[in-house]
Amino acid sequence: MKALEFSDVSFSYGEEGFALKKLNFSVEEGxxxxxxxxxxxxxxxxxxxADGLLTADEGEIRVFGELLxxxxxxDIRKDxxxxxxxxxxxxxxxxxxxDVAFGAENVGLERGEIGRRIDFALRAVGMESYRxxxxxxxxxxxxxxxxxxxxxxxKPRVMILDESTAMLDPRGRKExxxxxxxxxxxxxxxxxxITHFMEEALLCHxxxxxxxxxIVMQDAPANIxxxxxxxxxxxxxxxxxxVLCNRLREGGIPVxxxxxxxxxxxxxxxxxx
Amino acid sequence: MLKDVSFGQxxxxxxxVHGLDPRLKILFLIGFIVAIFLAKEFLALGICAAVxxxxxxxxxxxxxxxxxxxxxxxxxxxxxxxxxxxxxxxERVYWNGPAVLLQWGIFRVTQxxxxxxxxxxxxxxLLVVCSSMLTYTTTPVAxxxxxxxxxxxxxxxxxxxxxxxLIMSIALRFIPILLxxxxxxxxxxxxxxxxxxxxxxxxxxxxxVPVLIPLLLSAFRRADELGDAMDARCYSGGKKRxxxxxxxxxxxxxxxxxxxxxxxxxxxxMRFYPVFPL
Numbered sequence: 001m002k003a004l005e006f007s008d009v010s011f012s013y014g015e016e017g018f019a020l021k022k023l024n025f026s027v028e029e030g031x032x033x034x035x036x037x038x039x040x041x042x043x044x045x046x047x048x049x050a051d052g053l054l055t056a057d058e059g060e061i062r063v064f065g066e067l068l069x070x071x072x073x074x075d076i077r078k079d080x081x082x083x084x085x086x087x088x089x090x091x092x093x094x095x096x097x098x099d100v101a102f103g104a105e106n107v108g109l110e111r112g113e114i115g116r117r118i119d120f121a122l123r124a125v126g127m128e129s130y131r132x133x134x135x136x137x138x139x140x141x142x143x144x145x146x147x148x149x150x151x152x153x154x155k156p157r158v159m160i161l162d163e164s165t166a167m168l169d170p171r172g173r174k175e176x177x178x179x180x181x182x183x184x185x186x187x188x189x190x191x192x193x194i195t196h197f198m199e200e201a202l203l204c205h206x207x208x209x210x211x212x213x214x215i216v217m218q219d220a221p222a223n224i225x226x227x228x229x230x231x232x233x234x235x236x237x238x239x240x241x242x243v244l245c246n247r248l249r250e251g252g253i254p255v256x257x258x259x260x261x262x263x264x265x266x267x268x269x270x271x272x273x
Numbered sequence: 274m275l276k277d278v279s280f281g282q283x284x285x286x287x288x289x290v291h292g293l294d295p296r297l298k299i300l301f302l303i304g305f306i307v308a309i310f311l312a313k314e315f316l317a318l319g320i321c322a323a324v325x326x327x328x329x330x331x332x333x334x335x336x337x338x339x340x341x342x343x344x345x346x347x348x349x350x351x352x353x354x355x356x357x358x359x360x361x362x363x364e365r366v367y368w369n370g371p372a373v374l375l376q377w378g379i380f381r382v383t384q385x386x387x388x389x390x391x392x393x394x395x396x397x398x399l400l401v402v403c404s405s406m407l408t409y410t411t412t413p414v415a416x417x418x419x420x421x422x423x424x425x426x427x428x429x430x431x432x433x434x435x436x437x438x439l440i441m442s443i444a445l446r447f448i449p450i451l452l453x454x455x456x457x458x459x460x461x462x463x464x465x466x467x468x469x470x471x472x473x474x475x476x477x478x479x480x481x482v483p484v485l486i487p488l489l490l491s492a493f494r495r496a497d498e499l500g501d502a503m504d505a506r507c508y509s510g511g512k513k514r515x516x517x518x519x520x521x522x523x524x525x526x527x528x529x530x531x532x533x534x535x536x537x538x539x540x541x542x543m544r545f546y547p548v549f550p551l
Contacts, residue, residue, distance in 0.1 A: 090498070110515060
């Protein structure tokens with residue numbers, strides 16, 4: 001089943017031209033998709049449209065087959081969770097558990113169920129020991145994990161991360177990607193990872209490259225990264241590990257596109273011995 | 274310097290006072306403020322101070338942290354004290370020596386003036402300490418719930434009680450974030466040669482403008498982002514909403530009520546039957 005389906009969706013923010021132009025795009029249930037693109041490529045607009053925070057000028061958006069309209073926004077938002085960029089402006093409450101409870105309270109769940117959802121969500125992001133901590137004292141990565149937990153408490157089937165790693169340090173970024181991968185594998189949640197860090201796309205099933213409101217490339221990440229020159233025209237740089245592989249090949253060490261540090265290390269070891 | 278502002282911040286430990294019903298704590302604060310204003314003599318303030326001190330001990334909030342809250346209004350306290358020392362007109366003699374200690378034009382330092390301004394200082398400090406104790410020991414969410422619950426009667430006239438309470442708690446939550454932001458902007462301006470915090474008053478005020486405008490802009494942007502994040506988590510006002518944390522009245526609260534009633538009754542009585550009047 002298709003979790004998200006955009007057909008001929010256009011959107012503009014006014015006179016500055018189109019943010020999205022006749023976009024056709026879909027995500028299968030259980031898929032882990034990365035959306036890559038430079039600033040202004042329309043990738044965040046896509047996220048906001050999928051959650052009904054923006055309304056498309058033209059075209060249709062379907063979530064699990066259901067057409068997104070003004071009327072079913074509230075129900076759609078239970079299915080589609082979105083985590084934003086700034087770790088400091090997403091939390092409503094000061095304490096971790098109060099903030100995670102916020103969404104569950106909004107949809108009118110009873111207290112026992114809210115408690116169970118908090119347990120589940122905090123465990124899923126590995127923050128269970130911070131349940132009564134003050135959010136403002138957490139690190140950026142921890143704050144974003146709490147934000148993910150706040151979305152998880154609504155038990156969404158799709159989770160969109162709208163540049164949620166952009167303001168984090170490398171360690172925080174790694175934490176978030178790890179959590180998201182786990183959610184996709186273990187909970188079967190469909191993930192849409194919007195980012196401009198190429199490294200983060202390595203783990204996903206499919207990478208989509210956007211440029212000026214259009215999808216310009218769409219393939220498995222390994223195939224995308226092979227098209228280096230094309231990526232450069234969209235102002236996207238290769239992940240460092242890809243750069244290393246290329247250099248090794250140029251230097252006469254025949255490695256394949258490993259994309260994972262461990263496998264690459266093994267290949268190099270083989271070549272050397 | 275901005276990091277010192279501790280008003281409205283929660284101090285996360287588990288204690289007797291933290292566990293009290295927020296409604297009770299809000300009423301306690303209101304009652305306490307009334308009592309402090311009704312107090313006419315040092316003994317009455319002393320009783321208030323003793324109860325407050327006990328509350329601080331039982332709350333496990335470090336005394337230093339509580340006094341930090343006073344530092345924020347230090348200027349106000351000193352100013353009030355100075356005004357009263359120089360202009361208070363009483364003639365009463367409290368200790369051996371002349372009633373008027375110093376006379377210089379319209380400035381007059383009297384024994385009564387010194388005693389009275391000491392009284393005002395104690396009163397102001399108590400006010401600040403008891404209000405900051407409320408926010409130190411009550412999470413913004415509990416505070417919101419408490420206010421919402423206390424204002425419930427207003428729902429009858431369709432007053433948006435839930436929304437008001439939520440706005441207040443978000444405001445409290447954003448204090449440290451906006452303070453950080455202010456500091457960041459100030460540092461950025463300083464790095465580019467802005468001169469903040471020197472020169473005469475007019476120059477100082479003008480130097481604030483380039484800090485204030487980016488701060489306001491960023492506050493609006495944050496408000497926008499928070500609004501989106503709330504929308505995305507299905508927020509749609511107070512109607513269908515449930516609460517994870519229910520307010521419950523327990524034995525601790527009974528202790529608190531009795532204590533509060535005792536203090537207020539004592540202070541009111543002392544107003545009519547003063548023990549050591551000023």
